Every structure is written in C-alpha cells, then in structure tokens.
Amino acid sequence: GAGVSQSPRYKVAKRGQDVALRCDPISGHVSLFWYQQALGQGPEFLTYFQNEAQLDKSGLPSDRFFAERPEGSVSTLKIQRTQQEDSAVYLCASSLRPTGGTSNTIYFGEGSWLTVV
C-alpha cells in the first residue's frame, strides 16, 4: 500500500486479556519501529527492527510486551495480560534505510488505539 497500515484501529480489551496489534510497513522499507503514545504525551519508543532482526527492544515496558517481524515485512506487537496502564495509542513507523542515515524520513501509521477496561 501507499502508507503504513495498522490494525485494528481500535481495540477494547478486558484487563488480563491478550492483544495483538498488526503493522504493515511501506513495501521495501528496511526499518520498522513501534511507539507508545499516552493521551496528551509525545510518542515513546518501544522497539526497532532492521528487516527481521529486532535490534533494539529497550523501550518495551515489561516482559508482557513482545514484538516480532518474522519475514522482515509485517510486524506484530503482542501484549499479554493487559493492564489499565497499557491503554494508549500504539504507533508503527517505517523507513526505507537502516537507521543512522542522515536523510532517513520516518513514516507513521495512524495507530492502534487500545483501551483496557
């Protein structure tokens, strides 16, 4: 597709439920990022993939959060045993080249809005 696509757009989960959020990056993009954005805040980094390799997962808040990109294209962010503090928008982003390039524009999807009740 033309842009980064995320699904579902909206998800209401009961506390303790597991959720899976999907990201389809722009075709051919090497880098893929997940960010978490709480209401009224800027996005915060969760994890980074270069192709299928997860090179940085330093932002994942707990071991309940897991991300994968097995074939270097589509990525899934999984949250186990959801808690109320997990309520946020989860943004996926991709860029053409590996990180560190000085002209590496990053393109964001519209996000998956997760509410844990």
Add this chain to the structure above:
Amino acid sequence: KQEVTQIPAALSVPEGENLVLNCSFTDSAIYNLQWFRQDPGKGLTSLLLIQSSQREQTSGRLNASLDKSSGRSTLYIAASQPGDSATYLCAVNSGTGKLIFGQGTTLQVKP
C-alpha cells in the same frame, strides 16, 4: 539521556498570524531533527527533516531552523490558517534510530 521539551504546550492565534513553535533538546549530538504534525485521532505526518549539518529547511509556509550548539529548533508558520490547527511534535534522532519526542504543542488557529 536525551530529553526534548516543547514550549508552549498550547497556542491559540487568529488566522493570518505568523507564529513560532519552540523545541529544545539536552544532548547536541544528534543526527537529525524532525517536525511532525498530528491531527486528532490520526498518526504523525512528517513536515520537515533537518540534518545535523543543516541550519534550516523550508516547505511552503513552514520553515524549521536548527541550532545544535544551543540545543534548539524552531518551527515558523507563516500566515496561519484554520487548517493548520493540530498538534506539532518535534523529535530528535541521536543516531540509534529511535526518535525522542517532545510532548507537543497544540495549535488552534481561529477563523
């Protein structure tokens, strides 16, 4: 640890005014800085990307400047329009790839 701050948090101006949004960062060792726009319920749209070696970038009515030594960037919007109403976020890339974002400035342009 890199920290990014945006001032003001919110801004309301009448249509037609020129305005400046401010972004400051604590560590001057950056690869680039990017300004984004976020509309309610939407993702982020990249507006301008300034390389660490550049001083400014322009796109239409938008001009972004970068002063690495002082840890500051500004986004200048000329002749503001109601359609410019949105949240503006600046983000710093320190070379690891992950972006460090400010909290954003929410702009309202009144007709």
